[in-house]
Amino acid sequence: MTALAGTTPPRIEARGVTVRFGGLVALDSVDLAVPPGSVVGLVGPNGAGKSTLFAVLSGLLRPSSGAVLMDGRDVTSVSAQARARRGLARTFQHPELFPGLTVREHVVLAYRLRHARRRVWTDLVTAGGFRRAGAEEDRRVDGILAALRLTPHVHLPVSGLPLGTGRLLEIARALAVDPDVLLLDEPSSGLDSRETDELASTLTGLVAEHGVSLLLVEHDVELVLGMSDVVHVLDFGVKISEGTPSEVRADPAVRAAYLGAEHDEAEKDVDKDEDEERASA
Known part of the structure; x- marks a missing residue:
């Protein structure tokens, strides 16, 4: 499958993706597209299917049916490593780091995996160490x-x-491979409010300046709504809403299921207190 002539295909796209684990349907005919230079949000409670969809998009899990495309080309049967070479990078809920390496060495290693693969052998196997390779590497890594x-x-x-x-280091390492599309799994987990705001500013700046596309899975719904151009909402493997942040925020199904349940209960409690105060006045 390819994009129609004259159109720019999404950086990555799920078309009718279904995933079954025995009798459990983890994803049910889910569509999602990440256009070039955009931020797309994916929200939903635990068990909604977000991690499963991430695994399908990144090539770690083959869907039961449906297709995954990158830049209009079907990559459903393409490995995670091959998708990475095509410009896909991702982070994980729990950072996957190498205890024996420094912060800078992590980013250098990722950069060389994309730009100087022969140096990786020298660095890790022949005891050559992480010697400086040149001004361009230093500029990009720093x-x-x-x-x-x-x-x-x-x-x-x-x-x-x-x-x-x-x-933050895992995100830096992902960016070092110069991806076209970056899948971010709970990037604000473990960050305080200031760090979260700084991260949001950094990521939106990268999109604006370098054209990288982001797919963002987050439990911090306000962060997703504040950053995203389009938001998709999953519930038990089914997409129940898609639209701009304002459209999703106003969607009754989303408000009831994710955004508004606790808020609505709080408002009811306030209204009840106010009614009791008026009655006793």
Whole structure:
């Protein structure tokens, strides 16, 4: 399957993706597209199917039916490694880092995997160490570290990093391969409110400046609504809503299921208190 002439296909797209685990339907005919230079949000409660969809899009899980496309080309049967070479990168809910490497070495290794694969052999196998390779590598690696506010930690081993800093490092490592599309799995987990705001600003800046597309899965719904151009909402493997943040926020089904349930109960409690106060006046 390819895009129609004269149109720009999505960086990555799910078409009618269904995933079954025995009798359990984890995803049911889900469609989702991430256009070039956009931020797309994916929200839903635990068990909604978000992680399953991420696994399908990144090539870690083959769907029972449906298709995955990158830039209009069917990659449903393409491996995760091959999708990475085509410009896909992702992070995980729990940072996957190497305890023996420093912060900077993580980003250097990722950069060389994309731009100087022969150096990876020298670095890791022949005891050559992470010697500086050139000005362009330094510029790119140092720029990424600065953008994620990791410069003060560059020489620290990752084994002692706080969770939030480790999560920022995983994002930095993903960006070092110069992806066309980046799948972010709970990127704000472990960050405080200031760090979350800084992360949102950094990611939206990367989209604007470098054209990378983002697919963002987050429990912090306000972060998703504040960053995304389009938001998709899953419930028990079924997509129940899709639209702009304002459209999704106003959707009664979404408000009842995810955004408004606790808020509506709080409002009811306030109204009840006010009624009791008026009655006793």
